[in-house]
Amino acid sequence: xxxxxxKLALVTGGSRGIGAATALALAAAGADVAITxxxxxxxxxxxxxxxxxxxxxxxxxxxDATDAAAVEATVARAVDALGGLDVLVNxxxxxxxxxxxxxxxxxxxxxxxxxxxxxxxxxxxxxxxLADGGRMxxxxxxxxxxxxxxxxxxxxxSKSAVVGLSKGLARxxxxxxxxxxxxxxxxxxxxxxxADGRYAEAQRGALALPRFGTPDEVAAxxxxxxxxxxGYVTGTELTIDGGHAA
Numbered sequence: 001x002x003x004x005x006x007k008l009a010l011v012t013g014g015s016r017g018i019g020a021a022t023a024l025a026l027a028a029a030g031a032d033v034a035i036t037x038x039x040x041x042x043x044x045x046x047x048x049x050x051x052x053x054x055x056x057x058x059x060x061x062x063x064d065a066t067d068a069a070a071v072e073a074t075v076a077r078a079v080d081a082l083g084g085l086d087v088l089v090n091x092x093x094x095x096x097x098x099x100x101x102x103x104x105x106x107x108x109x110x111x112x113x114x115x116x117x118x119x120x121x122x123x124x125x126x127x128x129x130l131a132d133g134g135r136m137x138x139x140x141x142x143x144x145x146x147x148x149x150x151x152x153x154x155x156x157x158s159k160s161a162v163v164g165l166s167k168g169l170a171r172x173x174x175x176x177x178x179x180x181x182x183x184x185x186x187x188x189x190x191x192x193x194x195a196d197g198r199y200a201e202a203q204r205g206a207l208a209l210p211r212f213g214t215p216d217e218v219a220a221x222x223x224x225x226x227x228x229x230x231g232y233v234t235g236t237e238l239t240i241d242g243g244h245a246a
Contacts, residue, residue, distance in 0.1 A: 002029050002095055002222070002223050002224060002226075002227040002229070003029065003030055003227065003228065004026060004029040004030045004031040004087075004226060004227060005031075006030065006031075006229065007026075007030065007031040007032070007086040007087060008031065008032050008079075008082040008083065008084045008085050008086045008087070008225070008239055009026045009031045009032070009033045009034070009085075009086065009087035009088075009089065009185050009226065010024075010033075010034045010035070010036075010040065010064075010075065010078045010079070010082070010085060010088050010089070010126065010231060011023045011026070011033060011035045011036070011047070011067070011083075011089040011091055012035075012036045012065070012071075012088075012089065012091050012092035012118075012184075013035075013036060013037070013038070013092030013093060014033075014035025014036060014037065014044070014047060014060075014089075014091065014093045015035060015037035015040040015041075015043040015047060015060070016040060016043045016047075016190070017036075017042040017188075017190035017191060017192060017215055018091060018139060018185065018188060018190060018215045018219065019035065019089070019091040019092070019139075020035075020043070020047050020215070021214075021215035021219040022053065022089055022218070022219040022222050022223075023047055023051060023058075023090065023217075024047065024050055024054070024219070025216070025219035025220065025222070025223045026087070026089075026219075026222075026223060026226065027051040027054045027056040027058065028051075028054055028224050029226075029227070030056070031056065031086075031226075032051075032056050032057040032058070033051050033056060033057075033058055033059075034058070034059040034060070034061065034063075034078035034082055034238065035047055035048070035058075035059070035060050035061070036060070036061050036062070036063045036074055036078070036083060036092065037060060037061075037062055037063075038062070038063070038064060038065060038092070039062075039223050041060075041062065044060035044062075044066030045060060047060065048060050048106075057082070059078060059081045059082065061077055061081075062074075065080060065093075065113070065114045065118040066110065066113040066114055066117075066118065068117065068118075068121045068208075071118055071121045071122050071125065072121060072124075072125045075122060075125035075126055075129070076125065076129075079126075079129045083133065085126060085129045085130050085131065085176055086130070086131050086133075086134045087105070087134060087135045087136075087137070087226045088122070088123065088126040088127055088130065088134075088135070088136045088137070089137050089138075089222055089226075090101050090119050090122050090123055090136065090137065090138040090139065090140075090141070090162075092118055092119070092122070093114060093115045093116065093118075093119075093139065093158075094111055094114045094115060095142070095155060095192050095193065096110075096111050096154055096155050097151045097152055097155065099150060099151055099153075100153045100154070100156070103153075105170065107154070108154060111155065111158050112140050112158060113152055115155075115158035115159065115161070115162065115170065115235075116158050116161045116162070116165075119138060119161075119162055119165060120165055123136060123138075123165065123169060127156055127169070127172070127173060127178075130173070130176075130178055132176045132178065133176070133177040133178065133231070134176075134177075134178045134179075134235055135178065135179050135180075135181075135223045135225060135226045135230075136166070136169055136179070136180040136181075137180075137181055137182075137183060137226060138162050138164060138165065138166045138180070138181070138182045138183070139158075139162075139183055139185065139218075139221050139222075140159045140162040140166075140182040140183065140184045140185075140237065141155065141159040141177070141183075141184060141185060141186075142184045142185065142186040142239055142244045142245050143156045143159055144156060144159040144160040144162070144163055144184060144237075145184060145191045145237070145239065146244060146245040146246040147204070147232050148206040148244065149206075156160045159184075160187065162182060163182050163193035163237060165181075166180045166181060166182045166235065166237075167235045170234040170235030171235070174234060177231075179225070179230065179231065179233060179234035180234055180235065181225050181233060181234060181235070181236055181237070181238060182236075182237045182238070183218060183221050183222055183225070183237075183238050183240060184237050184238065184239040184240065184241060184245075185213060185218045185220055185240050185241060186207065186213060186240065186241025186243075186244035186245075187200070187203040187204070187212045187213065187241075187242065187244065188212060188213045188214065188215060188217075188218060188243050189190040189212040189213070189214055189215070190215060193212075195211070195212040200212065207241075207242040207243050207244055208225075208242060208243020208244075208246050209242040209243055211242065212240070212242070213240060213242055217240060219239050221238050221240050225238065
């Protein structure tokens, strides 16, 4: 059902967490995979080794997600290395929290630069390189659907913008058979938001299922959207959140 044999995929922010799990799941489904990373070079190299151990080609490229020119150049390098592009997973992002009156302007600029501008630039750079019938999948957050507590205004703003980006891309690229969708993870056990972290108990209290999700569970949804059975799914959000938005 999720056969991606021969497909060529790029995962931004693919060195760890949901991005790494996605890169490995795409490779397990048969795709050759390139990833980008900000600073975790050793983690990125390990992901490439695991991709290659699965019998697929793997590549890693460093890129500062706040630098539009670097993002554009890295997408081009990745596509050249792969020999084409069928799937873009727009995953690179940063987390943040704080009451609106307490968040400094520098933090606003950083979050928007990575989560909004960076995602837009990566999508723009990939759009002309994607094969007809390709896939764009963006990693958002359930916070865009239900902001369950104070301090998440900036993050919710940035991830809501990803939904708008994806819907616009669905219209722009639909004539070429390219789909664009958002996966909305809820609390997921990663280094950024560990299941035993400081805020974990409060997050579990907002869930219908009393546990954090795993990166592999989010990756499975991404692989579905990248696969042949999701060819008529576009411009929508697939929520993987343990009932956070219920």
